[in-house]
Amino acid sequence: MSKNMIIGQSGGPTAVINASLAGAIECAFALDEIGTVYGMVNGIQGLLDDNVIDLNERFENNLSRLNRLSMTPAMYLGSCRYKLSDDDSEYEKIIEALKKYDIGYFFYIGGNDSMDTVDKLSRYAVKNNIDIKIVGIPKTIDNDLMGIDHSPGFGSAAKYIALAVRNVAYDTSIYSIKSVHIIEAMGRNAGWLAASSVLARDSKNVAPHLIYLPEIPFSAQRFVNDVKEKLSEYNSVIVVASEGLKDENGEYISAKNNVDKFGHVMLSGTGNYLKSLVEEHIGCKVRALEPSILQRSAGHTASLTDMTEAQNLGAVAVRAAVRGETGVFSTLHRTSDNPYSIKYSTEKVSVIANAEKTVPLEWITESKNDVTQEMVDYLKPLVRGMPQVPYRDGLPDYVGIAYLDMKKQKYKD
Amino acid sequence: MSKNMIIGQSGGPTAVINASLAGAIECAFALDEIGTVYGMVNGIQGLLDDNVIDLNERFENNLSRLNRLSMTPAMYLGSCRYKLSDDDSEYEKIIEALKKYDIGYFFYIGGNDSMDTVDKLSRYAVKNNIDIKIVGIPKTIDNDLMGIDHSPGFGSAAKYIALAVRNVAYDTSIYSIKSVHIIEAMGRNAGWLAASSVLARDSKNVAPHLIYLPEIPFSAQRFVNDVKEKLSEYNSVIVVASEGLKDENGEYISAKNNVDKFGHVMLSGTGNYLKSLVEEHIGCKVRALEPSILQRSAGHTASLTDMTEAQNLGAVAVRAAVRGETGVFSTLHRTSDNPYSIKYSTEKVSVIANAEKTVPLEWITESKNDVTQEMVDYLKPLVRGMPQVPYRDGLPDYVGIAYLDMKKQKYKD
Numbered sequence: 001m002s003k004n005m006i007i008g009q010s011g012g013p014t015a016v017i018n019a020s021l022a023g024a025i026e027c028a029f030a031l032d033e034i035g036t037v038y039g040m041v042n043g044i045q046g047l048l049d050d051n052v053i054d055l056n057e058r059f060e061n062n063l064s065r066l067n068r069l070s071m072t073p074a075m076y077l078g079s080c081r082y083k084l085s086d087d088d089s090e091y092e093k094i095i096e097a098l099k100k101y102d103i104g105y106f107f108y109i110g111g112n113d114s115m116d117t118v119d120k121l122s123r124y125a126v127k128n129n130i131d132i133k134i135v136g137i138p139k140t141i142d143n144d145l146m147g148i149d150h151s152p153g154f155g156s157a158a159k160y161i162a163l164a165v166r167n168v169a170y171d172t173s174i175y176s177i178k179s180v181h182i183i184e185a186m187g188r189n190a191g192w193l194a195a196s197s198v199l200a201r202d203s204k205n206v207a208p209h210l211i212y213l214p215e216i217p218f219s220a221q222r223f224v225n226d227v228k229e230k231l232s233e234y235n236s237v238i239v240v241a242s243e244g245l246k247d248e249n250g251e252y253i254s255a256k257n258n259v260d261k262f263g264h265v266m267l268s269g270t271g272n273y274l275k276s277l278v279e280e281h282i283g284c285k286v287r288a289l290e291p292s293i294l295q296r297s298a299g300h301t302a303s304l305t306d307m308t309e310a311q312n313l314g315a316v317a318v319r320a321a322v323r324g325e326t327g328v329f330s331t332l333h334r335t336s337d338n339p340y341s342i343k344y345s346t347e348k349v350s351v352i353a354n355a356e357k358t359v360p361l362e363w364i365t366e367s368k369n370d371v372t373q374e375m376v377d378y379l380k381p382l383v384r385g386m387p388q389v390p391y392r393d394g395l396p397d398y399v400g401i402a403y404l405d406m407k408k409q410k411y412k413d
Numbered sequence: 414m415s416k417n418m419i420i421g422q423s424g425g426p427t428a429v430i431n432a433s434l435a436g437a438i439e440c441a442f443a444l445d446e447i448g449t450v451y452g453m454v455n456g457i458q459g460l461l462d463d464n465v466i467d468l469n470e471r472f473e474n475n476l477s478r479l480n481r482l483s484m485t486p487a488m489y490l491g492s493c494r495y496k497l498s499d500d501d502s503e504y505e506k507i508i509e510a511l512k513k514y515d516i517g518y519f520f521y522i523g524g525n526d527s528m529d530t531v532d533k534l535s536r537y538a539v540k541n542n543i544d545i546k547i548v549g550i551p552k553t554i555d556n557d558l559m560g561i562d563h564s565p566g567f568g569s570a571a572k573y574i575a576l577a578v579r580n581v582a583y584d585t586s587i588y589s590i591k592s593v594h595i596i597e598a599m600g601r602n603a604g605w606l607a608a609s610s611v612l613a614r615d616s617k618n619v620a621p622h623l624i625y626l627p628e629i630p631f632s633a634q635r636f637v638n639d640v641k642e643k644l645s646e647y648n649s650v651i652v653v654a655s656e657g658l659k660d661e662n663g664e665y666i667s668a669k670n671n672v673d674k675f676g677h678v679m680l681s682g683t684g685n686y687l688k689s690l691v692e693e694h695i696g697c698k699v700r701a702l703e704p705s706i707l708q709r710s711a712g713h714t715a716s717l718t719d720m721t722e723a724q725n726l727g728a729v730a731v732r733a734a735v736r737g738e739t740g741v742f743s744t745l746h747r748t749s750d751n752p753y754s755i756k757y758s759t760e761k762v763s764v765i766a767n768a769e770k771t772v773p774l775e776w777i778t779e780s781k782n783d784v785t786q787e788m789v790d791y792l793k794p795l796v797r798g799m800p801q802v803p804y805r806d807g808l809p810d811y812v813g814i815a816y817l818d819m820k821k822q823k824y825k826d
Contacts, residue, residue, distance in 0.1 A: 013584045042589050074583035162808055164707055170487035171426050171710035173814050176455050204813030289705050294577055297584035303807060383807035394796035395575055400617030401586050
């Protein structure tokens with residue numbers, strides 16, 4: 001006897017969250033155990049508001065549209081940042097909503113916070129003998145999830161950063177005057193994205209010249225000395241800095257310290273602070289670049305490796321739920337760097353929830369301003385391949401957004 | 414009897430200046446009238462410093478490398494911002510340097526200022542009966558050159574802006590809270606690049622919701638009202654603003670007003686000023702994004718139309734010089750929007766030098782916050798097509814930079 005499934009997306013966007021959605025949908029369509037595939041619009045919040053849509057209507061018998069969905073950045077179903085309370089009545093409401101749609105399988109694509117939701121909800125269901133399998137599908141550009149070799153979304157953002165740094169290196173190399181360009185990468189307290197700028201280097205380009213990760217306490221004095229030393233060798237010096245750099249006292253060097261409701265500190269201004277150090281202590285031409293959200297939503301330059309893995313992790317989660325697993329997330333482990341090889345499996349979601357995986361200190365050079373070959377070997381396979389994004393009039397022909405679909409009452413775009 | 418040619422690049426970078434260089438080189442290799450092809454490293458400055466390299470050594474018998482050069486952003490030969498004085502002794506030095514290399518053909522790829530150099534130098538040569546043909550090849554991302562339908566480099570930057578706005582539209586659509594994102598486009602006093610964000614719209618995406626060009630005096634009051642009105646209809650409002658916006662008194666709304674040595678005002682901060690208006694008068698979530706130099710150096714997402722035209726304009730210039738033309742630049746005129754069709758020719762460089770082509774006021778809507786269908790028809794063909802950029806390890810495999818070539822004494826990369 002088949003049961004229906006429901007899927008939602010949560011947290012911040014990446015270039016390939018919709019690939020996980022498409023992978024889960026495609027897998028579900030092929031399984032007899034699953035009836036209708038529903039989507040929560042704006043995550044758990046949408047479920048509570050009965051903002052639920054039928055994904056069979058939108059994608060069954062239209063696999064080419066499902067393929068385009070994989071290549072559409074951000075979240076087709078919309079997001080939310082909804083933190084489950086510990087109040088039983090909230091869980092009861094969720095279970096009630098799920099029963100209304102005869103849901104046997106619940107999937108949530110997201111990061112640490114979303115996995116916390118999966119963890120709590122699955123424990124509640126088990127404790128109360130409710131037969132709904134609850135499974136997480138991981139994502140985050142920050143690559144700070146535990147229990148997985150690297151998180152889907154990271155490879156595409158890493159590729160964006162490496163592309164940007166390589167292009168900026170060419171752009172800034174053309175003048176014979178001294179200049180410093182500082183590129184601020186996202187990543188909160190983990191330096192993975194800043195580190196991935198190392199991939200911009202090849203036999204023709206040595207930039208970035210300096211890379212600063214939040215795993216190492218930041219010293220303004222050391223930074224100024226580093227930049228001066230590089231300027232003595234190169235006209236154009238490119239610095240990549242992680243948004244989450246902290247000084248020796250553990251204070252963010254960024255001016256603004258706003259805290260969101262999960263207790264995450266929201267940062268901005270790290271690049272601008274470093275720029276002011278160069279202005280004050282060196283005095284050459286200096287620019288701070290902040291790709292900001294452009295680095296997480298660049299569907300047109302996603303990594304094919306990342307996109308394929310995101311799709312597969314969607315399918316792995318669906319098969320695990322149908323096999324009877326709950327309170328787990330789909331994951332991947334690396335078996336070899338070269339040739340690159342991974343194995344998919346599932347793991348208890350408790351290992352991922354509310355924890356952060358930072359860069360191992362031994363992957364940072366002794367000079368504290370660069371990364372080691374181990375880091376390069378780790379990163380290199382993750383950015384490979386370009387998806388064949390369909391273009392129309394010179395721009396990517398993405399699938400629309402679910403809530404706009406609803407407004408317009410048209411599902412085929 | 415053949416004569417040698419020399420070519421240089423000047424001004425700011427674009428994604429396709431090297432395509433013009435490659436087009437000129439390839440054409441020269443095929444012409445009996447031209448002997449050796451030399452390159453000035455860092456433009457006129459390099460010629461005066463005898464920083465001249467042999468391009469036959471680097472590219473003859475290696476047409477695949479020449480093809481990769483077309484797809485390499487910025488300037489293989491490096492740039493300069495050298496303004497010719499009116500002192501005859503300076504011209505004499507230049508002519509002397511050219512005679513040393515037996516130059517009969519001189520090409521300069523650049524914008525308004527570079528065309529000023531071509532103009533002055535060609536007049537000096539004619540006046541003094543010096544048989545060196547001096548021809549310009551146009552470029553600028555700003556699209557503000559006179560005498561040409563659109564300038565090479567613009568189409569690729571326009572595509573970058575349209576891609577960025579479309580991706581940001583997806584990224585910011587996922588939350589159900591109200592937000593405003595402001596994207597600042599380059600373009601100095603011409604609104605072409607900001608206008609090109611209109612191409613981000615399609616049947617699934619209405620962003621950008623508001624577009625502000627410097628051709629219309631900026632009113633803070635009108636801006637705040639516009640944003641409020643859009644916020645009443647949409648959760649996520651995307652605004653594109655040109656860096657060169659001026660208020661009703663003709664003052665740049667950007668805080669910083671530095672002037673470079675050509676008298677151009679260098680801008681930054683327009684987006685941040687608009688952000689502060691939203692913070693002060695509306696109070697919802699707001700972010701300012703400044704793609705900055707990323708928009709001019711994105712070789713991996715160049716427009717194939719732009720790249721092909723840039724190549725052709727290089728070749729058209731070389732053939733014109735060999736035919737005996739001097740003091741001209743290669744240009745293109747549009748004969749039809751749909752199907753898109755252009756004709757190449759040459760024109761007196763005096764029409765381009767030190768003049769600016771701004772957006773026609775009739776291509777801006779009466780609401781002063783959007784562009785008309787005429788603008789869309791004009792822009793649409795310019796961003797079409799993706800060059801088949803060769804990738805290695807997930808990143809574009811560009812040709813190196815000439816001065817690095819020299820350092821390493823290796824030409825094959």
